[in-house]
Amino acid sequence: MxxxxxxxxxxxxxxxxxxxxxxxxxxxxxxxxxxxxxxxxxxxxxxxxxxxxxxxxxxxxxxxxxxxxxxxxxxxxxxxxxxxxxxxxxxxxxxxxxxxxxxxxxxxxxxxxxxxxxxxxxxxxxxxxxxxxxxxxxxxxxxxxxxxxxxxxxxxxxxxxxxxxxxxxxxxxxxxLTDLAKLAQYTSTAQSLDAYAGHRAGMAVLAKALDGNExxxxxxxxxxxxxxxxxxxxxxxxxxxxxxxxxxxxxxxxxxxxxxxxxxxxxxxxxxxxTTDREEFKGEEGFEAVVTVPDV
The missing domain is CATH 3.40.50.720 (NAD(P)-binding Rossmann-like Domain)
Structure with a gap:
């Protein structure tokens, strides 16, 4: 090559x-x-x-x-x-x-x-x-x-x-880029809404557990x-x-x-x-012409 x-x-x-x-x-x-x-x-x-x-x-x-x-x-x-x-x-x-x-x-x-x-x-x-x-x-x-x-x-x-x-x-x-210590830093600087205190605490725990252990x-x-x-x-x-x-x-x-x-x-x-089809819908030909699922 x-x-x-x-x-x-x-x-x-x-x-x-x-x-x-x-x-x-x-x-x-x-x-x-x-x-x-x-x-x-x-x-x-x-x-x-x-x-x-x-x-x-x-x-x-x-x-x-x-x-x-x-x-x-x-x-x-x-x-x-x-x-x-x-x-x-x-x-x-x-x-x-x-x-x-x-x-x-x-x-x-x-x-x-x-x-x-x-x-x-x-x-x-x-x-x-x-x-x-x-x-x-x-x-x-x-x-x-x-x-x-x-x-x-x-x-x-x-x-x-x-x-x-x-x-x-x-x-x-x-x-x-994915240094999880930054997650803890992020939680400390993010707007501290009391409603999300639990989420911030959870992220801090995650950061502590995974930082250096990715x-x-x-x-x-x-x-x-x-x-x-x-x-x-x-x-x-x-x-x-x-x-x-x-x-x-x-x-x-x-x-x-x-x-x-x-x-x-x-x-x-x-x-x-x-259950959501139009009554006059006649089949899947239209769908098949427009939507194709990529072949993996």
Whole structure:
């Protein structure tokens, strides 16, 4: 396989930094991006990675200009990893601006290059919280849920150009982004409504119990994701799915959520099916023409 060119966002630490090292170790070329790159990405000096200063929350036109310049470094972009994001943050508008709109801005900027070369992979680093978000984590879960929904339509839109999409949905890993000590900090700075004192206390207990004891190993998790993107190792010969849990805790959360939904459907099926149809509805042809469930 010829070396791939990766553009990775949010490379200062955690998954992003490991993606850079793992891709380089496979013999690929990497454009590592992040805010304040001169200082926050200085640890990549001497690794062979190209460094680009990119704040994904900038206006889309500015993001496009930066990506256009980055694309000139190697003349193509084969893999985009949308990794940049905030964890728990009181500024929910900025959280969405980075985690969702920022990922869309970078994706829209990269797509013309992938369409022109008729190939590419667009990866999103989502979360198991897209399927189940505990109390006090609703906005973060909603942002990751938005990415999960985007992948469905995006996959269909770009498939004719031989471009793949995949949403990786990790569980708990020891990264600064998901540093659970920040949960305790968040509970102490959040608006202290007495009505939610129990939720704040519960989150503090969770943070204390899990901080430093997250299940996932960042290097192992990223190596698995790189296997999937490159079609190597454990992913060799397998079709890349639209979304993939990363970590046993993510598997259990997503599996449990799906089972619970199937139980709801089973219990309510006889009272739901057909009860809301228009009297003149003649069959499912219209539905089948519009709605297609993605093949995993």
């Amino acid at each position: 010829a070396p791939l060119v990766w553009l990775i966002t949010g490379c200062s630490s955690g998954f992003g930094a490991q993606f850079v090292h793992s891709a380089l170790a496979r013999g690929d070329k990497v454009i590592a991006t992040g805010r304040n790159a001169a200082t926050k990405l200085k640890h990549f000096d001497g690794t062979g990675a190209a460094i680009v200063d990119l704040d994904v929350s900038l206006p889309e036109a500015d993001v496009k200009k930066i990506v256009d310049e980055a694309a000139k470094i190697y003349g193509r972009i084969d893999v985009l990893v949308n990794n940049a994001g905030y964890g728990i943050n009181e500024d929910y508008r900025n959280l969405f601006n980075v985690n969702v709109f920022g990922a869309l801005s970078v994706t829209r900027a990269v797509l013309p290059y992938m369409r022109a070369q008729q190939s590419g992979t667009i990866a999103f680093v989502g979360s198991m919280y897209a399927w189940w978000a505990p109390a006090m984590v609703s906005v973060y879960g909603a942002a990751k849920g938005a990415l999960r929904a985007i992948v469905d339509a995006l996959a269909a839109e770009v498939a004719p150009f031989n471009i793949r999409t995949v949403d990786f949905e990790p569980g708990y890993f020891q990264t600064p 299940r996932g190993d960042v290097q192992k998790g990223v190596e698995l994701m790189v296997d999937v993107i490159r079609g190597e190792g454990r992913a060799s010969g397998r079709k890349v799915p639209l979304r993939l849990p990363i970590g046993d805790d993510a598997v259990r959360v997503i599996e449990g959520t799906c089972h619970n939904m199937l139980k709801v459907i089973d219990v309510w099926r006889s009272d739901v099916v057909g």
